[in-house]
Amino acid sequence: MRIALINKKGGVGKTPFAFSLAKDLELYLQSNDNSCIEKIYPGKAKISNKVKAIDDCVFDFGGFAAAGVLDVIGQSDCVIVPCTAVFNSVLRTDETIKEILPFNKNIILLATNFKDAREEEILRAELDKRYPNFERFYFKQSKIVNNSINYGMSFSELYNESPIAKRSYSNFMAEYKKLIKVIKKFARKEEKDG
Numbered sequence: 001m002r003i004a005l006i007n008k009k010g011g012v013g014k015t016p017f018a019f020s021l022a023k024d025l026e027l028y029l030q031s032n033d034n035s036c037i038e039k040i041y042p043g044k045a046k047i048s049n050k051v052k053a054i055d056d057c058v059f060d061f062g063g064f065a066a067a068g069v070l071d072v073i074g075q076s077d078c079v080i081v082p083c084t085a086v087f088n089s090v091l092r093t094d095e096t097i098k099e100i101l102p103f104n105k106n107i108i109l110l111a112t113n114f115k116d117a118r119e120e121e122i123l124r125a126e127l128d129k130r131y132p133n134f135e136r137f138y139f140k141q142s143k144i145v146n147n148s149i150n151y152g153m154s155f156s157e158l159y160n161e162s163p164i165a166k167r168s169y170s171n172f173m174a175e176y177k178k179l180i181k182v183i184k185k186f187a188r189k190e191e192k193d194g
Helices: 014-024 069-075 087-100 117-130 143-151 155-159 163-168 170-193
Strands: 002-006 028-031 045-047 057-061 078-083 107-114 135-140
Touching: 002 014, 002 069, 014 028, 014 057, 014 078, 014 143, 014 155, 014 170, 057 069, 069 087, 078 087, 078 170, 087 107, 087 117, 107 117, 107 170, 117 135, 135 170, 143 155, 155 163, 155 170, 163 170
Parallel strands: 002 057, 002 078, 028 045, 028 057, 078 107, 107 135
Antiparallel strands: none
C-alpha cells in the first residue's frame, strides 16, 4: 500500500494525518519536508530530499521541491489532499490537484481545521463545485491533530486512551474511520488492477 499526502499550501494538516495513517495502518512514513517524524516514529520514518517509492509507505510531501515526488504520486494507491477554509488554501489545493491529476486520479480531499458550521459550509460548497467526483472528508478543528504530533500518538491511539478521549474525539474519529475504509478500498482496487 502506498499513500501520498500533498498540498502546496502549508499548515493544512499533511504531517499529522500522514503520521497517524502510517502508524494506524502499520506503514512506513517518508517526507521531503523537515519535521519531527523521525523522532516521533523512530525506525519507521525518514526525511529525505529524494524520496523513493517503497511499498507499505505513507508519503508526506511538502510541495514539489524534492526529486521523485511526481513519480511516487503516480505509483501511489491514492493521493490525499488536505485543504482548509482559507481562500488561499483552496487556490493552492486547486493548483496541486491540476499538477497531480495527470499522474494519479485516485484523489481524496480532506477539509481540515474548520472552526464552525459556516466554515464547513464554505468548504463543502467549494469542494463540491470544484471536485464532485472525488471522495471528500470533513474534519472539524480538534486538539487530536496537534496532540498526535505532540505526544507521538496516532489518532486511534489518542482516541482509545480513555473514556473522556473517546467522547471528545468521537466525531473526528467517525470521519477518520471512514477515510481509512476508502483508502483500503483504493489499495484493494490497485491490487486487482495491478
